[in-house]
Amino acid sequence: MVCAAVAAGLTLGALTAPAAGAVGHHARHGAGTTLPQAAPKPDTGSPVRVNQVGYLTDGPKKGTVVTSATKPLTWTLRAADGTERASGTTTPAGVDPSSRQNVQTFDFSKVTNEGKGYTVTVDGKKSEPFTIGDNLYSSLRSDALAYFYHNRSGIKIDADLVGPTYARPAGHDKAAPHRGDTDVPCQDGVCDYRRDVSGGWYDAGDQGKYVVNGGISVAQLMSAYERTRTTKGADGASLGDGRLRVPERGNGVPDILDEARWEMEFLLRMQVPKGKPLAGMAFHKVHDKEWTGFPTRPDQDQQQRELHKPSTAATLNLAAAAAQSARLFKSYDPEFAARSLHAARTAWAAAKAHPKILASDSDSTGGGAYGDQSVGDEFYWAAAELFITTGDRTYAKAVFDSPLHRDVGALFPRGGGMSWASTAGLGALDLATVPNKLTAQQRAEVRSMVTKAADRYAADSAKSAYGVPYAPKDGKYEWGSNSQVLNNMIVLATAHDLTDKPRYRDAVLRGMDYLLGANPLNQSYVTGYGERNSHNQHHRFWAHQLDHKLPHPAPGSLAGGPNSGLQDPVAKEKLNGCAPAMCYTDDIMAFSTNEITINWNAPLAWIATYVDGLGGGTAGRPAG
Numbered sequence: 001m002v003c004a005a006v007a008a009g010l011t012l013g014a015l016t017a018p019a020a021g022a023v024g025h026h027a028r029h030g031a032g033t034t035l036p037q038a039a040p041k042p043d044t045g046s047p048v049r050v051n052q053v054g055y056l057t058d059g060p061k062k063g064t065v066v067t068s069a070t071k072p073l074t075w076t077l078r079a080a081d082g083t084e085r086a087s088g089t090t091t092p093a094g095v096d097p098s099s100r101q102n103v104q105t106f107d108f109s110k111v112t113n114e115g116k117g118y119t120v121t122v123d124g125k126k127s128e129p130f131t132i133g134d135n136l137y138s139s140l141r142s143d144a145l146a147y148f149y150h151n152r153s154g155i156k157i158d159a160d161l162v163g164p165t166y167a168r169p170a171g172h173d174k175a176a177p178h179r180g181d182t183d184v185p186c187q188d189g190v191c192d193y194r195r196d197v198s199g200g201w202y203d204a205g206d207q208g209k210y211v212v213n214g215g216i217s218v219a220q221l222m223s224a225y226e227r228t229r230t231t232k233g234a235d236g237a238s239l240g241d242g243r244l245r246v247p248e249r250g251n252g253v254p255d256i257l258d259e260a261r262w263e264m265e266f267l268l269r270m271q272v273p274k275g276k277p278l279a280g281m282a283f284h285k286v287h288d289k290e291w292t293g294f295p296t297r298p299d300q301d302q303q304q305r306e307l308h309k310p311s312t313a314a315t316l317n318l319a320a321a322a323a324q325s326a327r328l329f330k331s332y333d334p335e336f337a338a339r340s341l342h343a344a345r346t347a348w349a350a351a352k353a354h355p356k357i358l359a360s361d362s363d364s365t366g367g368g369a370y371g372d373q374s375v376g377d378e379f380y381w382a383a384a385e386l387f388i389t390t391g392d393r394t395y396a397k398a399v400f401d402s403p404l405h406r407d408v409g410a411l412f413p414r415g416g417g418m419s420w421a422s423t424a425g426l427g428a429l430d431l432a433t434v435p436n437k438l439t440a441q442q443r444a445e446v447r448s449m450v451t452k453a454a455d456r457y458a459a460d461s462a463k464s465a466y467g468v469p470y471a472p473k474d475g476k477y478e479w480g481s482n483s484q485v486l487n488n489m490i491v492l493a494t495a496h497d498l499t500d501k502p503r504y505r506d507a508v509l510r511g512m513d514y515l516l517g518a519n520p521l522n523q524s525y526v527t528g529y530g531e532r533n534s535h536n537q538h539h540r541f542w543a544h545q546l547d548h549k550l551p552h553p554a555p556g557s558l559a560g561g562p563n564s565g566l567q568d569p570v571a572k573e574k575l576n577g578c579a580p581a582m583c584y585t586d587d588i589m590a591f592s593t594n595e596i597t598i599n600w601n602a603p604l605a606w607i608a609t610y611v612d613g614l615g616g617g618t619a620g621r622p623a624g
């Protein structure tokens with residue numbers, strides 16, 4: 001499969017060693033020419049689209065069939081042995097704008113007999129097999145969370161926890177040949193000292209570590225846990241001590257918090273120390289001086305690592321995540337909780353003193369830019385978290401004075417939703433769900449913003465022939481669209497937690513259907529889940545497509561998904577003319593559609609925890 005990359009004119013260098021001529025990782029938006037070419041015709045298998053993992057016993061069960069027929073057709077549900085179990089007629093849905101396919105939908109929600117190997121046949125065409133049953137998502141929850149241990153920096157990845165295929169030496173510690181993260185200089189002109197910024201998680205297919213993206217990711221892991229403490233009926237045991245694949249299991253602390261702490265300690269190291277210029281701010285990021293080649297196992301990276309200029313956005317990510325960490329660790333490790341709170345308060349004060357140090361969109365040599373020109377959302381999020389943890393009115397005032405407060409469309413944008421660049425919603429969700437000192441009326445207001453946003457996402461799901469709760473601006477799918485689907489699902493799931501209204505739950509489950517195969521490409525975007533799953537995502541170690549001695553991505557890794565922008569050479573070559581939800585290819589070098597990253601797996605882990613908690617569809621609900 002190297003040919004795809006070569007055809008796209010990439011210089012790969014030696015494939016098994018760190019390549020000297022590094023592959024330019026992130027071509028910027030829309031650069032290059034658009035070739036006049038017919039729309040691509042990918043192999044999409046059966047036209048009958050279902051959730052390839054399955055349907056909860058008491059949940060909605062819907063699918064979509066691509067067909068030129070405009071009159072209703074007959075659908076037939078069969079058990080694994082071929083016996084017919086149910087049938088009905090499809091509902092014509094016209095042309096789906098996200099795929100430009102003529103489609104019809106079918107609904108077999110009434111079937112509640114558990115079983116494996118079910119299929120749906122329409123017009124002589126059979127779907128991929130699926131299960132009907134309870135607790136379909138337990139392994140997805142632990143696999144999606146294991147992603148974070150797999151991608152830890154500065155620690156050996158242990159075969160006892162991940163198996164021999166995925167074990168590897170520690171990356172970016174002090175050992176040769178690379179220069180490690182324990183003694184890192186700044187980029188020229190940024191600082192004249194060196195810092196220990198070891199630990200944390202690698203961001204993605206690259207081995208950069210970015211405070212901006214680390215912040216939302218660790219916050220969503222902590223929230224997956226915090227939800228189990230604040231939502232009646234939610235089960236935290238599955239995230240508890242001894243339940244996940246982390247080396248700290250058995251230490252008396254919930255395993256998910258152990259994983260979060262690995263990143264938190266790194267984020268704390270990224271804070272500019274007392275006595276230095278911009279003290280209290282956070283460096284925006286640390287990564288290689290130049291892009292490393294493909295593949296490069298983390299311990300074989302020979303590039304110099306560098307710290308990049310502090311930014312207001314990074315500082316507020318640190319403040320928000322550290323404030324949350326302070327309250328969650330209080331009963332497990334008061335010293336660490338106090339250290340987190342001190343860092344959070346210091347970061348807030350530094351951001352207030354330097355509110356406009358904005359990370360540039362063009363700083364993308366050797367690592368992603370994570371440029372962010374508007375930081376009102378980060379101020380809102382950090383203020384909310386600090387207020388929840390401390391009860392201090394100064395932070396409440398910052399929340400109420402923010403123009404984002406009471407603006408549902410700004411907190412939870414209709415298309416994109418929450419993301420690394422749009423974090424205010426994280427604060428609003430926590431204000432709505434975590435005990436805090438808002439008055440009852442203020443709390444009701446925040447909750448109604450969450451349910452209003454959820455109503456919009458539920459309407460988007462109902463309107464889509466594929467049930468996806470995502471309606472991006474101008475219909476264009478964006479980089480990491482699958483994470484946007486998931487972040488909208490988090491808002492829906494929170495609304496379900498708050499109100500217990502089934503339609504919110506249904507829209508979350510429809511989102512799962514979309515991600516796991518009920519979509520225009522018949523693609524499950526999660527490695528190891530579903531017959532037609534993504535397994536060649538862009539990653540420098542999990543690079544099996546380029547070097548068969550290396551593994552595929554570990555099970556539970558979420559591909560970024562369709563991206564209308566075609567922002568890499570392979571996507572430009574293979575996908576020119578694609579309909580928005582079809583701008584995806586499972587090719588390792590199609591990084592603008594097929595990368596994996598912490599801020600996409602974090603909402604996957606959150607949602608997997610929520611849907612697993614539903615049991616057969618209705619478990620774990622608060623009484624009344």
Ligand code: 9MR
Pocket residue numbers: 026203204205206208367368369370479480591595596597
């Ligand atoms: O997720 C980021 C996406 O929103 C941006 O459009 C894109 C281009 O700037 O970058 C994405 O983030 C990448 C980061 O820059 C570097 N590590 C991998 C990230 C996922 O592709």
